[in-house]
Amino acid sequence: MSKRIKRKRVILPLILIVLGALFVQSEWLGRWIYPISYVDEIKRSALEYQLDPLLIAAIIRVESNYKHEAVSPKGALGIMQIMPETAAWILEQEDFGKLTARDAGMDAQAGIRMGSWYVKELNRQFNGNLLVSLAAYNAGPGKVRQWLEKGTWEGTEQTIRDIPYGETRHYVQRVMYYYKKYQKIYETL
Template sequence: MSPKRTRPKRKRWFLALLLIVVALLFIRSEWLGKMVYPIQYREEIGMNADRYAMDPRLIAAVIRVESNFEPNAVSPKGAIGIMQVMPDTAQWILKQDDFGDITVKQAGERADAGIRLGAWYLKELLRQFDGDIVKSLAAYNAGPGKVKQWLREGAWDGREDTLTDIPYGETRRYVQKVLFYHKKYGELYDNWS
């Protein structure tokens, strides 16, 4: 007789636990959000955001989509490091500014070096596209020359509400993901420090 009595108690306990978990998922909880959307290397991201006068949440969103915070990631196309810069682009970046003793190899292996080069490059794209985040993100993925070609030829007008017009599906999805994480990080990490 006692096994029959414990079953309803177990079911009630399990149901109560399930309701609590579901409630936590639907409540806008900052700590839960930060568990689901963590940001690693906050100090390095913050330093480079300050150095290049950028939103650290944008840098973090690019990193999340590019490598999911993996410092030595290598893409199938050969992009390297935490911010997935192509080696030839990294070499070009190193010639544009004083990066101390950072090398392309280090940018592909060390988070601090990869974030420094990737943040500089993102800032350069923002400069080229007059501060337009959407166009700059598309250029980060497809290359600035390709985005300028799309704009010139009218394939895409560069607006967020016309992302579906981006000729490359990969770039279209990339920009959508980075914008999603940028917004999410803005909600969760409104105070960076």
């Protein structure tokens, strides 16, 4: 075998690897693989409730994958999968005008607005601890308070594996995965 053929066998795969790496790292590919829908609604609610729009987008991605009329097997409604009782409680706490609990499950803008308010409220209740707030969004704030008070979970990233509910543990991990992924791809909305 000639040196020229050997060289081609080495150079061609290297070129393909470099081109592949450039392709995978491209912004447009990332945005295609990890799209964000309802950008204007997310931005509006993020601004109103002083949240990172990419966090809201990550929660929506995990909760409903941007399906505004989604209904979970447990009865959570809409794009941010709010339980009807939670939606009713949110409406008692904050004036959302003519919005109803049913609107959270039917209208993306209403769901994003109410869900964003709830994320902000959970952040307030849990002193800005994002991981604990996300766990509370999934399992409920009362249950998460029990875990923290009993020392079942410390509320840190290093102890996520100690979250007693597998669904909640997986939920927090997935939201954080998408949040970090969105931060790399979009930087900002």
